[in-house]
Amino acid sequence: MEKISVIEGVAVPFRRSNVDTDQIIPAVFLKRVTKTGFEDALFHGWRQDPDFILNRPEYAEPRILIAGPDFGTGSSREHAVWALRDFGFRAVISPRFADIFRGNSGKQGLLTGTIAEEQVMELWDRLEAEPGMSARVDLVEKTVTVGELSFEFDIDDYTRWRLLEGLDDIGLTLRDEARITEFEGSRESWRPRTLPVR
């Protein structure tokens, strides 16, 4: 995974709460067996509306999404993260994220930071006053900055460290493989086995 420290670019004031992953990417696009090329699927339902914010020319190359609370609820589909990433997004800021979405983002190098709902509203107002303006998300300082507004965001230390270092989770875990093997030696025999088929 690529190391991340500062993300700068066009920020989208996304005035919606409870954006579920079915809206981020409808199920019909989950039939693909690849991990890239989902940019056409992002917000597919909403993009049919010509006035939808991502259809506006100022937001043609967005990097940062500023969304309402409960972003990424519902289905566990990691495709939601892939679609945001393929469309160009590198960070999402929201007052609250669904747990699975947040976990998936951390694995795929999409930064998710939380700030207070009032702060999100301030950022929306500022961004709407100057559509297409840039924001800066600094993972080292844990700040999101739009013009004169700057807020500290929350991200858990472990995810932050992994993103800063660009570390691969499986590789990290396999450093403890001996411990896993040791643990397996102590597992009780009643625990379920799928094989052999009974």
Added chain:
Amino acid sequence: MSIATSTEPHSAESEIPDRPRTLAEKVWDAHVVTKGENGQPDLVYIDLHLVHEVTSPQAFDGLRQAGRPVRRPDLTIATEDHNTPTLAIDRPIADLTSRTQIETLRRNAEEFGIRLHPLGDVEQGIVHVVGPQLGLTMPGITVVCGDSHTSTHGAFGAMAFGIGTSEVEHVLATQTLPLKPFKTMAITVEGELRPGVTAKDIILAVIAKIGTGGGQGYVLEYRGSAIRSLSMEGRMTICNMSIEAGARAGMVGPDETTFAYVKGRAHAPEGEDWDAAVEYWKTLATDEGAAFDAEVFIDAAELEPFVTWGTNPGQGVSLSEAVPDPAQYVDPNDQAAAQRALDYMDLEPGTPMKDIRVDAVFMGSCTNSRIEDLRAFASIVKGRRKADHVRVMVVPGSARVRLEAEAEGLDKVFEEFGAEWRFAGCSMCLGMNPDQLAPGERCASTSNRNFEGRQGKGGRTHLVSPLVAAATAIRGTLSSPWDLETAGEEAR
């Protein structure tokens, strides 16, 4: 790889705190491989990994690229459910992308040595119906799947949660996940449910109460006399929709109902293993005096049949109420969300819920497609005819549930009622196969999500219990079993 086993409980006792613990803490503590320090996550062992065709292909690709094997094929099982057709299952799948995804799973299962129950197999079906049915789901284990409704398995007193594709790859490679401990929330439901009020109504009421974000970061433990009195099917319905309240997992303490359900199933422990397991499972209940991080109370006797009016599962009311007015919400985001939902749902504030006419009824999904759900639906529709304008689809959760239902003659009940009796799968819950609503169509659905377009582009979903689905199919408008003439007798 040779794996030793013992009948003794896992022996990291020195790390287990000497204080009253919740069910969730006990299951967690028994699965910690390495304890995270300084803000690092714990490494948690996974006992059972369920795999389906949609969220796994990219994970297997990752293994292949890194040259990694599946560490424990014997703790992994796959089936086909999301894409599978529910008609003409003996013919090649018409949708080429769906077919490719199914074929990809078959190739991956073969290459990595994973047990697969493909379309046509008697154990094929929705992954969350198959696990319990085979006796693989049991108390005190950890279960994951690349599907958010994995929370279903918590009904057994297991720690079960949905994961993304990167985590699927991680579990395939290591049989573990790095995780931060969850907070715990007690949802206590006391009292006796009125006839016609079911597990589905409890969970819809819980979600309406705490909201779609209320459970974020928590494991929900459902407690109280109303939960104790539920069957395993009812408990699974409740745990299934924990994710709709934002909680990754929901649990119910195992008891005699749980043990009786597991005993004798194909993969249930036997002999000495069974005795050791039950002895251990009996220790899992939350200790007296254990502290939860949050608590919610619900009076079961006050609950009525419930229904959603909006586009997230928290937007629900009792069926006897009316469509709410967005102006009643104080929070501007809630207000905007309610208005957006009403626009999408094409509903006016103040309309009685029971005046809402539906075009379709969907009886199925991992929330409500088990044999008991089908029996409940059949108990209402038996000997009746559906409303002429309503299309009714009944989709069993697994091929085995379908066989069971047919052995009881339920298929005849459904057909005489005018419903379509289909083969097993996720079907119209999310419409990845051809089972979809047309734009503008309105559906009373026993599934779990009323999101925009979830059941088909432009489709409108009202989440309901099997009993409400049945009454609605009869009357053609959203209806409770209480609205039927002989309701007292039938709505048991």
